Amino acid sequence: MRKDGQVSNWTAPTATTPVHATVTLPGSKSITNRALIISALAEGSSSVTGTLRSRDTDLMIAALRDLGVGIDIDADDPTSLTVTPAPLHAATIDCGLAGTVMRFVPPLAALATGTVAFDGDEQARSRPLDTILGALQTLGAQVDGNALPFTVTGNGRLAGGPVEIDASGSSQFVSGLMLSAAAFDDGVTINHVGKPVPSMPHIDMTVEMLQRAGVRVDTPADSGDADTWRVHPGPIRAVDWVVEPDLSNATPFLAAAAVTGGEVRVPHWPSSTTQPGDAIRDILTSMGAEVTLDDGTLVVRGPQTVRGIDVDLHDVGELTPTVAALAALADGRSTLRGIAHLRGHETDRLAALVTEINRLGGTAVETDDGLEITPAPLHQGVWRAYADHRMATAGAILGLVVDGVEVDDIDTTSKTLPGFALLWDEMLAGTPGRVGSSS
Numbered sequence: 001m002r003k004d005g006q007v008s009n010w011t012a013p014t015a016t017t018p019v020h021a022t023v024t025l026p027g028s029k030s031i032t033n034r035a036l037i038i039s040a041l042a043e044g045s046s047s048v049t050g051t052l053r054s055r056d057t058d059l060m061i062a063a064l065r066d067l068g069v070g071i072d073i074d075a076d077d078p079t080s081l082t083v084t085p086a087p088l089h090a091a092t093i094d095c096g097l098a099g100t101v102m103r104f105v106p107p108l109a110a111l112a113t114g115t116v117a118f119d120g121d122e123q124a125r126s127r128p129l130d131t132i133l134g135a136l137q138t139l140g141a142q143v144d145g146n147a148l149p150f151t152v153t154g155n156g157r158l159a160g161g162p163v164e165i166d167a168s169g170s171s172q173f174v175s176g177l178m179l180s181a182a183a184f185d186d187g188v189t190i191n192h193v194g195k196p197v198p199s200m201p202h203i204d205m206t207v208e209m210l211q212r213a214g215v216r217v218d219t220p221a222d223s224g225d226a227d228t229w230r231v232h233p234g235p236i237r238a239v240d241w242v243v244e245p246d247l248s249n250a251t252p253f254l255a256a257a258a259v260t261g262g263e264v265r266v267p268h269w270p271s272s273t274t275q276p277g278d279a280i281r282d283i284l285t286s287m288g289a290e291v292t293l294d295d296g297t298l299v300v301r302g303p304q305t306v307r308g309i310d311v312d313l314h315d316v317g318e319l320t321p322t323v324a325a326l327a328a329l330a331d332g333r334s335t336l337r338g339i340a341h342l343r344g345h346e347t348d349r350l351a352a353l354v355t356e357i358n359r360l361g362g363t364a365v366e367t368d369d370g371l372e373i374t375p376a377p378l379h380q381g382v383w384r385a386y387a388d389h390r391m392a393t394a395g396a397i398l399g400l401v402v403d404g405v406e407v408d409d410i411d412t413t414s415k416t417l418p419g420f421a422l423l424w425d426e427m428l429a430g431t432p433g434r435v436g437s438s439s
């Protein structure tokens with residue numbers, strides 16, 4: 001964004017030689033925003049280190065502060081936070097375009113005394129929320145509205161209990177209810193009814209983090225019922241959270257190695273994780289890259305030409321823009337399945353990817369639940385980001401090998417990765433890139 005508020009196109013740099021770089025990524029959005037919510041309800045102060053500082057996480061920090069939670073930011077290290085719980089009160093919350101803010105904060109707000117008003121970006125007003133807002137009403141909250149803007153009015157406590165929802169539109173409905181449920185009088189028992197819930201690793205992340213904070217959670221594996229999660233009421237322990245690097249944000253950089261036949265290394269790759277970004281290892285291997293994890297560093301070496309892929313991305317939908325960009329540069333047809341719910345992401349990602357790939361001369365077709373992409377020679381043109389950080393980075397990947405790709409709003413990457421353009425330039429220059437911190 002320019003100083004006068006106008007957005008100017010960013011000419012994606014082309015790679016004149018294979019990319020060789022080490023790229024260190026800042027913390028995970030999903031882990032950061034979960035750690036913040038859980039810490040806000042804990043028995044004492046928690047620390048969060050390696051925090052992602054970006055639009056989505058700064059909106060979460062602002063929301064919690066406005067509700068009364070104390071959040072101190074280390075003056076020497078803005079990624080180190082101390083979160084101190086306090087009684088929650090009336091507030092006005094800006095959700096921006098962040099799914100984690102619009103779905104994780106309302107259940108917490110139901111525990112406040114007073115009215116909490118939520119709004120967000122124009123584009124956020126069409127993201128699905130009725131499932132979680134309806135569930136909160138069932139659990140005893142007073143909610144006015146079923147999409148942004150809406151209000152939640154509470155008296156300092158919430159009954160909780162059993163609730164039936166259709167979470168096929170977003171795993172965040174399940175995660176959002178679970179994150180605050182230990183503080184509800186009766187906890188929560190969520191029974192999902194409908195098509196399969198997407199992004200299950202993100203629900204596993206919620207469960208694992210709650211359990212680390214001493215919360216008793218029964219998962220479908222515990223109960224033998226595939227679609228039921230139970231969070232028992234009880235105290236939430238303060239935890240010293242250390243946030244892993246954001247593996248989904250690593251994927252465009254790893255894709256750069258794949259499409260240029262180069263080598264990209266990402267240090268601090270966790271040996272075990274609930275982050276869906278870890279799935280990029282198998283995806284890139286299937287597309288012909290050589291992928292190794294050596295001593296905590298992920299190394300991707302690109303093939304001569306990327307292979308087309310037939311893949312179900314239901315569990316890892318947020319990787320779709322990266323995989324679609326790779327597919328548009330592959331040597332054969334690709335089918336991406338299981339991602340109908342992406343129509344409710346930052347933008348309708350299926351429509352956006354089809355429109356933008358085809359505008360550059362590609363052949364992408366939307367199916368009921370995904371995309372079919374048949375390689376075709378691509379040419380210069382404007383790639384529109386639709387305020388979607390991952391659309392912007394997909395354009396950057398294509399621009400590595402297609403001359404004259406201009407991304408209309410590269411700064412939208414600040415949703416989860418401020419400084420993306422600089423880090424991308426550093427990657428191309430082969431200098432060890434570092435934005436934020438995740439060491």
Ligand SMILES: O=C(O)C1=C[C@@H](OP(=O)(O)O)[C@@H](O)[C@H](O)C1
Nearest residue numbers: 030170171172198199202317318
């Ligand atoms: O809980 C989370 O942190 C997220 C869950 C997923 O949402 P959906 O289940 O709506 O895809 C994912 O796409 C999003 O980027 C982050």
Ligand SMILES: C=C(OP(=O)(O)O)C(=O)O
Nearest residue numbers: 097098099100318345346
């Ligand atoms: C879907 C995404 O974000 P959100 O948390 O806003 O849903 C994403 O980051 O790909």
